[in-house]
Amino acid sequence: MSTEVDLKDVELNEVDQEKQPMTGGDTGNGDASSPTVTEKNGMVSLTIPKDQESKFTGLSKDELIQVAGTPGWVRTRWALLILFWLGWLGMLAGAIGIIIQAPRCKPLPEMNWWNQGPMYEIGDVAAFSNDLEGLKGKVDSLSQLKVKGLVVGPIHKAPTDDIAELDLNSMAVSGDLVPFKALLEAAHKKSMKVVLDLTPNYQGQQRWFDNLMGAAEKLKVALVHWQKQGVDGFKLSGFERVFSLNSTLWDDIRTIALQPQEDKEGKEKERSALFGVTEKTSAEEVGTLLNSSGVDLLLSGVLRAANTNQSGQLLADAVEKLYGTLNQTKLAWGISDREQGHLATLLGSSGSGPVKFYQTLLFTLPGTPIFNYGDEIGLEDTASSKSPKMVWYSDEDAEKLNGTDKAEMEERLSVRKVFKALSELRSKERSLLHGDYIPLASSGSTLAYLRSWDQSDRYTAVFNWGPDEATFNLKHEQLPPQAKVCVSTDSTLSDMVDLQGLKLAAGQAVLLKTPYLG
Template sequence: MSGTMSKDTEIDMEEVKLNELDPEKQPMTGDGQAAGGEKNGSVKLKVPDDEVTFTGLSKEELMRVAGTPGWVRTRWVLLVLFWLGWVGMLAGAIVIIVQAPRCKPIPEMNWWNEGPLYQISDLEAFSGGMDGLEAKLDSINQLKVKGLVVGPFHTVQADQPNTLNLKEIDPTNGSEKSLMSVLAKAHKKGISVVLDLTPDYKGTSPWFSNNIEDIMEKVTAGAEYWLNLGVDGIKLPDLSLASSASNWPKLQAAVQGNRTEEDTKANVLMGVAAGVSAPEASLLVNTTGVDLLLSDLLSSKNEGVERIRAMDTLQSQQRSVGWGLGASRNDHLSKLANNPGLLRLYQLLLFTIPGTPVFTYGDEIGLQAQEGESPKMVWDIEKEPSKEELNEVAEANRTEQVAVMKWFTSLSDLRGKERSLLHGDYYSLHSSASSLAFLRLWDQSERYITAVNWGSQPETLTPLLSPTTGEKLPETAKVKVSTDENLEVDSSIKLDKITLGPGRAVLLQFPFMG
């Protein structure tokens, strides 16, 4: 029997061996056996049912760890470092604020200091009357002007003071209702309106030839009437004579007496001073109490030395001084500037000079002055002519007028944006018989140098800034605008010598240097 069992055991062991497969031929399953229908090469992994998750320290464990001496010291070190850093940043900020240059306070400005004034002495020639003026306000507004000076157009007969009525508009010029419409529309556009109340504007003497005291009474009454209707100021001729009247203070009170700290807009008392020197003009500003004095210094003084001396004298009173070339007599700029180059030159000069630029209607397009009569204003110059209207000479004139107007508008816009040009300090740099140069700057704003040569020959200007000013010129500056073909816009030029062609001008710019 034992032999039988031994044989059976050997048979069983053989079957086991036969049933075992070669490991290389076993299916790649997780349990070592091929699942039903699965092919060799598939892998089946068994993922434990119980996943291990990290729960962190419990509150009790965290408190035990946080209370150990090592963590206590670490927390204190980090806290001290935080507060030291905070205090350091605060101290640094204070040092920066203390050491930084303080901004210069903006001077008190009135509306007549913020942009050019635009004079319209002949409404019929400008717009066909008062109704036409209202229709042209949109075009005027594009020039960035801040005020219109209109008139005179009151009722009077030449050299007849008994016919003077400053409260009534001559019917040939329009009606009071039309003027009120002009005022309303102009004010909506931010444009102020000043009335010229020259008493005898049709006669030989602006104040007639008799007792100025009686005329001044009528002017004061007329001023009160129009100011109560919304007019923003009055303009008077011959300030030297007007201010000599004993009742001049009464007129002042009528125009300026309603000013309070709450007023957002003041009325302007504007006077003309023709034929006076710069010191005399300065004295008039100081003694008459006038808000704006319009002189003829630029047109009466032809040499650059005289003009720069006048600017030197009046620059400290720039918020009370108006400048024009012919504007004091309602003449057009083209009367002095008889070519397009000079037109641009004098526009650049007026927009960058320390004071208020004053223009006569049409100066923005170079409207040609006519002897003895007002030139008719030209409109729609940007409109292309039809084939029937096409004329080579007329088209060339139109193209030039468009270019001059764009130049004018760009300068007006620049002056309104740049503090150095708007109300900045002034320093003379150079002057000769036919040229001049000056510097305009304000606090930490961009600086500007105006250089002009109205002579018939090229000229080299040598800008020199007095060391007593405390300011310095850089070695180079950038060309902002130019009428000289040799000085391209955005190019850089050296300031030791500025060469300008005949009848050429340039405006240079350089940054605040600290």
């Protein structure tokens, strides 16, 4: 027992030693007992300055309540509140001022689907794609060209000059309606409309037979039939004969053709469109017919007549007369068709230059451009037919072809590239879609005009039909000194050109872009 007690005492004494005061030891005078500090082992005593002993923690709730009611704080709060509302009212007044001073957007004109892009005519389905199933397979390719409407046919049974065998409800290219309905469905999925050519005696000299009344009655029945199938519009050649001989009969046909239809869910769809074709070439006659007949688009020979003379002045006069008296949404421009042939042949010039030239013209005039199938690649008629076989190229063809065949393919694809570029511009640029037409210059061999709409970019189209280089000095309050080249058939032009002293080579065209100047 005594041993255990002694050990515990030792342990406690050792612990107590750690808590003993620290001494400075021998100070040099032999007095080892006088302490120099009062800290203990393991502990440090810190002295905090008096100015750091307390921190400000803010006013208490009671103190805030007492201060809030003092006159000084009341005046401060009112001053801040007044400044806030003055600032808010100032910003409101500034916003109103900006709105008032900003130029107002011009209201958009009424546009229909046939005004949105080019019409693409396929008069001979067999030559274009073998059959309706093949045509369905080409819808995606045509959609890439921004085509908005397919004008198909005629495809009905109509033996030449034989009204007894005329069957406008039938299809000469297919035994039933299944492939035609599949074509309609495929086109509609691509936001593309289908117009059916129902010209009764399309293979004969007299488009409506000698028995006008008999042909008209069959047409009335056919219009209702094809509307039920989902057709979006109808094209009628030589319609002015019906209109001039029997206006009441024409009114009946027009009423049926424009009758709104219902979709599968019973909702009313867009009404059908009615396209008319006339051989008249006088701007005055065409304007009168369009104003009085009530067709939605009128295809005429005005542009073909101007092309025959290759006169910018004649074309400028015709366009100004029609544009000045008609709503441009009813104007249609085309040179080629099923009866006349293809653009490359009608122009009578070799190479792709003239085709690109007229593509630029058709896409930039106010109105709807209409092309024959194959015009996008410069397809030419053959010696025996105005309905040549359509040419299609694939990636494999590009690898296999060489020599003359490859050069021909590259040339056709370059024409298609220009067509696509122009079509894309027209589909999205308001100045080209429905902008104002402003003449800038015209002569026997040159033409230049400006297309502008509100605050959108401006587009200037310039053409030189002549055999020599032409110089243009294009001035207008909406035009800056320079313009950007968008599409050009003249490879010598740079990306930016001066509008004063613009030189354009013989037989060339260019489409220029300039910004809205404000």
